[in-house]
Amino acid sequence: xxxxxxxxxxxxxxxxxxxxxxxxxxxxxxxxxxxxxxxxxxxxxxxxxxxxxxxxxxxxxxxxxxxxxxxxxxxxxxxxxxxxxxxxxxxxxxxxxxxxxxxxxxxxxxxxxxxxxxxxxxxxxxxxxxxxxxxxxxxxxxxxxxxxxxxxxxxxxxxxxxxxxxxxxxxxxxxxxxxxxxxxxxxxxxxxxxxxxxxxxxxxxxxxxxxxxxxxxxxxxxxxxxxxxxxxxxxxxxx
Numbered sequence: 625x626x627x628x629x630x631x632x633x634x635x636x637x638x639x640x641x642x643x644x645x646x647x648x649x650x651x652x653x654x655x656x657x658x659x660x661x662x663x664x665x666x667x668x669x670x671x672x673x674x675x676x677x678x679x680x681x682x683x684x685x686x687x688x689x690x691x692x693x694x695x696x697x698x699x700x701x702x703x704x705x706x707x708x709x710x711x712x713x714x715x716x717x718x719x720x721x722x723x724x725x726x727x728x729x730x731x732x733x734x735x736x737x738x739x740x741x742x743x744x745x746x747x748x749x750x751x752x753x754x755x756x757x758x759x760x761x762x763x764x765x766x767x768x769x770x771x772x773x774x775x776x777x778x779x780x781x782x783x784x785x786x787x788x789x790x791x792x793x794x795x796x797x798x799x800x801x802x803x804x805x806x807x808x809x810x811x812x813x814x815x816x817x818x819x820x821x822x823x824x825x826x827x828x829x830x831x832x833x834x835x836x837x838x839x840x841x842x843x844x845x846x847x848x849x850x851x852x853x854x855x856x857x858x859x860x861x862x863x
Contacts, residue, residue, distance in 0.1 A: 626646050626647075626652060635652060635653065637660060637681075645664050645666030646668050646669075647668075648675075650672050650675055652677060653680065654682065656680060658681070661683060663683045664682065664683070667684075667694055668682075668694070670698060671699050671700075675700050676703075676704075677700055680707055681707050682708045686713045691714055692713050692714055692715075693714065693717070693718045694735075695718070697723070697725065703719070705726065706730065707730060708731075710730065710731070710735075712733075713736075714737045716738070717732070719740075720744055722744050723748075724750070725742060725750070727749070731754070731755045731757065732754060733758050733759065734758050737759075738764070738766045739765060740765050742769075742770050743790070744770055745769045746770065747771075748772070749765075750773050751765065751774040751777050752774075753775075753776045755777070755778045756779045756785065757778070757781055757782070758780075758782065763810065764779050765785070765794075768788075769792050770793075771792070772792070773795050774786065774796045774797065777800075780801075784804055784806050786808075787810045791813065793815040794814070795818075795819075796821055800822045800824075801822075801829070803825040804826045806827055807829070807830075808823040808831075808849070809829075809830055810830075811833075811837065811838050818840050818841065818844055819841035819844065819862070820841070821844050822844070824845070829852045830857050832856050837858070840859050841859075842859055842860070
């Protein structure tokens, strides 16, 4: 369907079943209607310069657990991941090029390395209503350069929840980081701002372990962590 549909068209998966991944080279929407299950054990590679790609309702579970990247974005103007499950890869989603990445109402879990990795000065990430659970040795959401906005999302039982470095900048709003084994929200050499959020049960709640900037608004709940804060955390008010 992806190879046959016109540029900008939509592929609708009307049958529940197992599918074999895809390489996407143009603007396209892949849509799994509610009530159907479209399962893929092979990755989706997106190499669509200037294209807009929408993945909606897919279940991406690695055929070989802990290996590969579920959604590998090599070129695109914008990629939308909506109502998807990405489970058991080394990296769930990777975008190391400039462009826009939107993750909405999706579950990113059980990756051995990182849930979502974005690394480019021109990348902009928006996360809304997502669950990051039991991802591995790197932050569940790892922003190396670029910008990110996170709202209404859960980061639970990962190594880190959100991690920012290399001059990246992230704002986290109305979210929860709980029971992460290293830290809930963290920066090394980037900027992170956290507001209206709950941080509990982590080894470290709020962590600034390098030369970064960490701003915690006065309306966060940071309690019950082994260490609530580490490094320079600046408490600020709304403006």
